[in-house]
Amino acid sequence: MNIRIGCLQGFCPDAHGGDSRSGSMRRAAAFPREFESAADLDEYLSRPSDALIACMRELDGDILVLGAGGKMGPTLARMAQRALDAAGRGGAAIAVARSPMPEREARGVQTVCCDLLDAGATRRLPRASNVVFMAGRKFGSTGSEPLTWAANAIVPYHVASTFADSRIAVFSTGCVYPLMSASSGGAAEGTPPGPIGEYAMSCLARERMFDYFSETQGERVVHIRLNYAVEPRYGVLVDVAQKVWKGEPIDLTTGYANAIWQGDACDWALRALSLAASPARRLNVAGPETISIRRAALQFGMLLGKAPRFAGSENGYAYLSDSRQAVGLFGPPAVSAGQMIDWIAAWIRRGGEILGKPTHYETQDGRF
Numbered sequence: 001m002n003i004r005i006g007c008l009q010g011f012c013p014d015a016h017g018g019d020s021r022s023g024s025m026r027r028a029a030a031f032p033r034e035f036e037s038a039a040d041l042d043e044y045l046s047r048p049s050d051a052l053i054a055c056m057r058e059l060d061g062d063i064l065v066l067g068a069g070g071k072m073g074p075t076l077a078r079m080a081q082r083a084l085d086a087a088g089r090g091g092a093a094i095a096v097a098r099s100p101m102p103e104r105e106a107r108g109v110q111t112v113c114c115d116l117l118d119a120g121a122t123r124r125l126p127r128a129s130n131v132v133f134m135a136g137r138k139f140g141s142t143g144s145e146p147l148t149w150a151a152n153a154i155v156p157y158h159v160a161s162t163f164a165d166s167r168i169a170v171f172s173t174g175c176v177y178p179l180m181s182a183s184s185g186g187a188a189e190g191t192p193p194g195p196i197g198e199y200a201m202s203c204l205a206r207e208r209m210f211d212y213f214s215e216t217q218g219e220r221v222v223h224i225r226l227n228y229a230v231e232p233r234y235g236v237l238v239d240v241a242q243k244v245w246k247g248e249p250i251d252l253t254t255g256y257a258n259a260i261w262q263g264d265a266c267d268w269a270l271r272a273l274s275l276a277a278s279p280a281r282r283l284n285v286a287g288p289e290t291i292s293i294r295r296a297a298l299q300f301g302m303l304l305g306k307a308p309r310f311a312g313s314e315n316g317y318a319y320l321s322d323s324r325q326a327v328g329l330f331g332p333p334a335v336s337a338g339q340m341i342d343w344i345a346a347w348i349r350r351g352g353e354i355l356g357k358p359t360h361y362e363t364q365d366g367r368f
Contacts, residue, residue: 031335034346035232038353045075045231045263048083051330055271056080056087061129062094063270064166066116066159069097071357072171072229073134076266077109080132083270094126117150122158130273131168133159136206138173138199138368145198152202156209160219167220167276169269170210174227174258174286175200179317179364182256182290186320189225189282197366207280214280221280222272227321228286230340231262232347234355237337240293241344242354244300244308254362255293255314258286258321261335268330275329283329286321289337296341303345317364 035041048056063084065077073095080093085108094110095101101111114121116135137151160168177187178194195201213219228236236257243250268285275281297308327333348354360368 031339034343034350035352036350038233041232041347041352042075042078046078046082046266047263048079048086049267049334052079052083052267052271053086055274056083056091057089059130059274062092062126063130063132063273064094064096064126064128064163065132065134066096066125067133067135067171068095068111069099069101070134071234071355072262072266073097074101074103075231075262076132076134076269079263079266080270081109094128096125116155116158119158122155123162125162127163127166129166131159131163131166132269132273133168133170133210135159136171136203148199149202149205152199153205153209156206160210160213164213164217164219167273168210168222169273169276170207170221170223170280171269172207172223172225172282173200173203174225174284174319174321175366176204176207176225177319177321180320182314182316182318182320184320186258186286186290186322187284188322189284189325195366196364197368199368200366211280214278218278219280220276220278222276223280223282224269224272224285225282225321226260226265226285227258227319228260228359228361229262229265230259230344232344233353234357234359235259235262236359236361237291237296237340237344238354239358239361240296241300241304241341241348244297244306245304245348247306247309249309249311250293250297251311251362252294252314253312254318254364255316256318256320257291257293257361258289258319258323259291259337259340260285260287260323260333261340264333264335268326268333271330283326284321284323285326286323287333287337288323288327290320291337296337299338299341300345303342304348315364319361 077095214221301308
């Protein structure tokens with residue numbers, strides 16, 4: 001169980017200690033009190049840890065990032081290229097998305113346009129020893145279920161059948177697990193799946209496509225079950241902060257959440273390439289703290305000078321993941337929940353850009 005009683009009701013900014021397993025701890029020391037611009041934020045988000053740079057020295061070949069146009073893709077692709085450059089071994093991070101990404105090219109990342117639903121176009125992509133699969137569909141899934149299933153099941157089949165000789169880190173979600181009680185410490189990698197609703201079912205289908213090729217062709221796969229990435233422009237904590245800032249009521253039914261700094265999530269996902277195996281391996285990528293939504297809102301209220309409004313009460317369940325395995329492999333994340341809250345509040349106070357893509361963390365019926 002990864003939950004601490006102190007963390008359940010608040011935040012543990014000192015809980016990470018000085019664990020020498022994580023090269024990211026030195027990165028944390030260089031973080032500013034706040035981010036002054038999107039450029040500053042992107043630079044810090046994509047800064048590779050010492051541990052990731054060391055990992056890249058041992059990992060051969062290029063890194064192909066599929067679905068790099070989403071919220072996390074640009075950060076991960078840039079971090080991968082920066083880590084390869086710092087490792088001094090050569091190699092390229094190649095970002096693949098449906099639309100051109102001139103800003104990635106300007107930052108030294110090669111880019112390729114491809115509609116991964118097109119099997120022929122997928123087969124024409126450059127081969128790489130390492131693949132990070134980030135493509136998928138969540139927002140707006142309700143009402144357009146066929147497209148969701150196509151994006152989350154057909155596309156993985158195309159990719160898995162094309163890159164059978166590569167190591168593949170597959171981004172998945174903690175939503176493939178059942179809802180967990182706040183006192184449980186979250187679902188571990190061995191917890192049987194229990195997807196609720198078509199979105200979560202389609203995400204399990206994505207995993208199963210890669211599992212099939214891992215079992216039948218020896219494809220090396222690691223599933224990254226993410227729960228949830230956060231940076232000042234989006235994420236669970238941003239959703240809460242925005243409601244406090246705007247004076248909107250916060251539904252407390254889903255009263256708890258995990259959150260991991262996007263830079264840490266990308267760092268772990270890239271380092272997990274070395275764990276890809278046959279049969280496929282699963283790894284929870286989540287913050288070790290079980291965050292109280294009520295307490296987070298009250299903290300935002302103090303930082304933003306606004307009194308939060310609440311609706312309902314906690315039913316004691318949420319999508320929660322146990323990240324002890326990842327912490328044991330990589331060391332603790334560099335950034336705590338308390339630090340994320342401070343940065344998000346500062347970003348909102350200065351009028352920083354918000355992506356406007358809510359996580360729908362409150363959802364318990366599977367309708368996204």
